[in-house]
Amino acid sequence: MASARATKIDRLAGLAVRSPDDQDPDGAGPDSGLSLAASAWRRLRRNPVFIVGAVVIGLFLILAVLAPLIAPHDPGLRLLEDQVSRARNEIPPAQPGHPMGGDQFGRDFFSRMLLGSQQTLMVAVLATVIGLGGGLVLGTLAGAFGGWVDTLVMRIVDVMLSIPSLLLAVSIGALFSQQTQFTVILAVAIVQIPIFARLLRGTMLGVRESDHVLAARALGVKGRSIVFRHILPNSLGPVIVQSTLVLAIAILDAAALSFLGLGAADDATPEWGQMLGNAQDFFDSQPHLAIWPAACIVVVALGFTLVGESMREALDPRQRR
Amino acid sequence: MLQLVLVVWVLSVLIFAWLRSLPGGPVSALLGDRGTAETRAQLTEALGLDDPIFVQYLRFVGRALTGDFGTSTGVSPGKPAMDLFMERFPATIELSIAAVLIALVTAIPLGYVAARRRGGWLDNTGIVGSMIGISIPIFFLAFLLKYLISIKLGLLPTGGRQSATIDATRVTGFFVLDGLLTREWDAAWDALRHLFLPALALASIPFAVIFRITRASVLDVMDEDYVRTARSKGLAGRVIRDRHILRNAMLPVVTTVGLQTGALLSGAVLTETVFAWQGIGQALAIGFERKDFPVLQVVIIAAAMAYVLVNLLVDLSYAVIDPRIRTAQKGS
Numbered sequence: 070m071a072s073a074r075a076t077k078i079d080r081l082a083g084l085a086v087r088s089p090d091d092q093d094p095d096g097a098g099p100d101s102g103l104s105l106a107a108s109a110w111r112r113l114r115r116n117p118v119f120i121v122g123a124v125v126i127g128l129f130l131i132l133a134v135l136a137p138l139i140a141p142h143d144p145g146l147r148l149l150e151d152q153v154s155r156a157r158n159e160i161p162p163a164q165p166g167h168p169m170g171g172d173q174f175g176r177d178f179f180s181r182m183l184l185g186s187q188q189t190l191m192v193a194v195l196a197t198v199i200g201l202g203g204g205l206v207l208g209t210l211a212g213a214f215g216g217w218v219d220t221l222v223m224r225i226v227d228v229m230l231s232i233p234s235l236l237l238a239v240s241i242g243a244l245f246s247q248q249t250q251f252t253v254i255l256a257v258a259i260v261q262i263p264i265f266a267r268l269l270r271g272t273m274l275g276v277r278e279s280d281h282v283l284a285a286r287a288l289g290v291k292g293r294s295i296v297f298r299h300i301l302p303n304s305l306g307p308v309i310v311q312s313t314l315v316l317a318i319a320i321l322d323a324a325a326l327s328f329l330g331l332g333a334a335d336d337a338t339p340e341w342g343q344m345l346g347n348a349q350d351f352f353d354s355q356p357h358l359a360i361w362p363a364a365c366i367v368v369v370a371l372g373f374t375l376v377g378e379s380m381r382e383a384l385d386p387r388q389r390r
Numbered sequence: 391m392l393q394l395v396l397v398v399w400v401l402s403v404l405i406f407a408w409l410r411s412l413p414g415g416p417v418s419a420l421l422g423d424r425g426t427a428e429t430r431a432q433l434t435e436a437l438g439l440d441d442p443i444f445v446q447y448l449r450f451v452g453r454a455l456t457g458d459f460g461t462s463t464g465v466s467p468g469k470p471a472m473d474l475f476m477e478r479f480p481a482t483i484e485l486s487i488a489a490v491l492i493a494l495v496t497a498i499p500l501g502y503v504a505a506r507r508r509g510g511w512l513d514n515t516g517i518v519g520s521m522i523g524i525s526i527p528i529f530f531l532a533f534l535l536k537y538l539i540s541i542k543l544g545l546l547p548t549g550g551r552q553s554a555t556i557d558a559t560r561v562t563g564f565f566v567l568d569g570l571l572t573r574e575w576d577a578a579w580d581a582l583r584h585l586f587l588p589a590l591a592l593a594s595i596p597f598a599v600i601f602r603i604t605r606a607s608v609l610d611v612m613d614e615d616y617v618r619t620a621r622s623k624g625l626a627g628r629v630i631r632d633r634h635i636l637r638n639a640m641l642p643v644v645t646t647v648g649l650q651t652g653a654l655l656s657g658a659v660l661t662e663t664v665f666a667w668q669g670i671g672q673a674l675a676i677g678f679e680r681k682d683f684p685v686l687q688v689v690i691i692a693a694a695m696a697y698v699l700v701n702l703l704v705d706l707s708y709a710v711i712d713p714r715i716r717t718a719q720k721g722s
Contacts, residue, residue: 225400227397228396228397228400228694231397231652231698232401232690232693232694233653233655233694233697234653235655235659236656236659236689236690236693237690239659239674239678239686240408243678243681243686244408317525321525321527324529325527325528325529325656325660328529329659329663329675331678345530349530349533352533352537353537353541359530359533363527366525366526367525367526370525371521371522374524374525
């Protein structure tokens with residue numbers, strides 16, 4: 070008996086295999102000659118939800134890449150320190166050269182917001198890539214070998230799935246005596262490994278039974294070639310969808326972990342989650358210090374969620390509601 | 391049941407390995423930074439860390455089975471970690487149940503109405519709202535609620551489980567229930583006022599998910615033949631809604647509630663920290679900050695067991711909701 074969370078993952082895994090009676094609302098049915106990916110893309114590019122999400126992510130990506138060029142100041146320098154007053158709760162206001170004023174240490178807030186996008190996106194992308202990589206290895210092992218390898222891998226995966234994600238991330242973080250950004254990335258990534266592994270294995274089991282694999286096997290194609298050329302490439306759809314959703318989850322998890330004191334971005338590398346956590350102490354007098362990073366986190370996470378959800382819909386037209 | 395035993399077993403191996411790989415090893419984990427070379431050597435021998443590894447593992451399991459997980463070093467020093475857990479666990483259950491109740495009573499009716507008036511303003515608002523609900527960092531949402539309602543408007547208390555001035559009798563550890571059982575109405579009311587905001591913040595996650603599942607599931611069921619049949623028989627709209635649509639649409643919703651246990655416990659860590667709610671989530675946050683490994687250990691094991699148990703209950707409840715599953719099991 071698998072846990073209910075595992076069942077939910079398996080449901081997504083089923084999407085890679087098309088059953089002959091699937092009806093496609095756009096007429097791109099199984100017989101139309103379009104591949105699964107091509108017909109999904111046809112639906113996707115007409116979906117306003119996808120376009121909104123993609124534009125949001127695109128804008129933030131451009132911002133993150135150009136941040137060092139746009140940012141007027143070094144985010145680590147306490148340029149306005151003389152305007153900070155702890156006693157009177159004063160923080161430098163907006164002024165010429167500093168469009169959003171300074172933060173609680175007198176650093177240029179606008180520059181920190183800009184460069185924070187880099188750090189936030191980097192944490193999300195690296196965590197997702199590591200989680201995806203680990204999941205690919207474990208899932209492929211389980212899905213390709215079957216037997217006791219499968220049983221062993223899936224047992225461990227099920228146990229990891231039954232530990233609430235934040236608790237698992239915190240216990241991984243506790244293993245490091247020195248807290249760095251890398252600790253956060255690793256903690257967020259490891260939590261995602263079992264999900265990816267289970268998803269990929271489920272998809273591969275389905276694809277393994279499909280006709281083209283049977284045909285390859287009948288033609289005498291070697292086992293390794295069947296796994297890597299025929300089963301794996303056809304099993305990646307749900308995994309790609311999941312990665313997009315995980316990007317949003319990783320941003321939120323990383324923010325939660327820095328709120329709990331895991332990870333320590335230094336002065337020179339601002340990060341939205343940490344800026345948000347620190348700014349709550351000054352919320353009464355300086356709400357903008359918390360609201361800006363919070364709003365950015367919400368918008369970017371929302372962007373990835375919108376893209377992920379619309380990709381899932383595109384892969385599974387029956388779910389289109 | 392087999393699943394539960396297996397999960398606990400693999401978990402014990404993982405936790406054992408985890409304790410041994412902590413920075414400085416189990417001796418530092420237990421002593422913290424205060425150990426001198428002499429006490430460290432004593433503890434190493436006392437803990438039997440010079441024994442073969444499987445002997446150590448068996449001893450660890452033996453202790454764990456009797457509920458002995460060591461003594462808290464950071465959250466409340468000197469107290470057995472198990473006692474601390476038992477004291478705080480009801481607080482987290484109370485908070486989680488309240489959050490799920492808030493989510494259920496708001497999300498199911500809203501999801502139903504949204505599905506019936508698909509594409510209407512309520513439908514669109516609900517979808518956008520639930521998307522934002524899962525994209526907002528929950529600790530910030532909790533903080534905003536606390537700031538606006540408790541600090542600015544002064545309507546509700548800012549944190550804790552009950553006012554210090556109230557001398558309530560403890561029966562179950564669920565403060566609201568205690569007040570009702572002992573008929574100390576003021577205590578129950580005070581506990582409820584403390585409970586409301588943290589529960590509301592925590593409810594944001596299950597609300598978003600339950601709303602979307604209810605909506606999708608009602609849309610599915612509305613297309614079924616038996617609903618059309620019921621309508622053409624001329625049954626009253628209310629009967630169709632309650633007996634035909636809602637009852638059949640509830641199966642995925644029940645599954646989802648079970649799945650949310652993990653997310654709730656994760657969210658509880660953050661909400662409890664913001665509202666100084668003395669549950670296991672707060673214990674985990676403090677325990678992490680102060681390197682209180684005995685407490686972390688108990689909380690992680692308990693959370694995983696709670697997750698598996700809740701989902702076992704969810705599986706069992708299917709039979710109550712869906713008679714087809716009951717007969718299928720009898721037949722096989």
